[in-house]
Amino acid sequence: MQNYCYKKGVLPSVSNGAVLDRYNLEQLNPHTKIFEGVTGLVFRNCRLINCDLPADAVKESCTNYHVERCYHLHPDDGLTPEVDNCPHVVEVDTITIDGQVVDTVYHRQDKVVA
Numbered sequence: 001m002q003n004y005c006y007k008k009g010v011l012p013s014v015s016n017g018a019v020l021d022r023y024n025l026e027q028l029n030p031h032t033k034i035f036e037g038v039t040g041l042v043f044r045n046c047r048l049i050n051c052d053l054p055a056d057a058v059k060e061s062c063t064n065y066h067v068e069r070c071y072h073l074h075p076d077d078g079l080t081p082e083v084d085n086c087p088h089v090v091e092v093d094t095i096t097i098d099g100q101v102v103d104t105v106y107h108r109q110d111k112v113v114a
Helices: none
Strands: 019-020 042-043 058-060 067-068 091-099 100-108 112-113
Touching: none
Parallel strands: 019 042, 042 058
Antiparallel strands: 067 112, 091 100
16 A cells, blocks of 8 residues: 655656555545656555546446535645635535624535546
């Protein structure tokens, strides 16, 4: 098992036709291309979140989807800072005292994207 989570520039060197078993290749941003130009790859039991694989790659029992992460939920992951009322906000609570808004609480959620 190898862990290359969020390490686009540090992925393992692979040859055409390689079989990768139990690799965590999760990338920070959706639709990050990995192993461009390599053909015949087989991924088994791999974590491929946010990975765009070569067109002929084969996935066997892998986790593969794309998720847009919220900066506020993952402030240490190197994401671009977002405004408080960012697109990941799913609910807003305002705290009002004597008719004056004294605080706003934003509830956020990462979004699965196509």
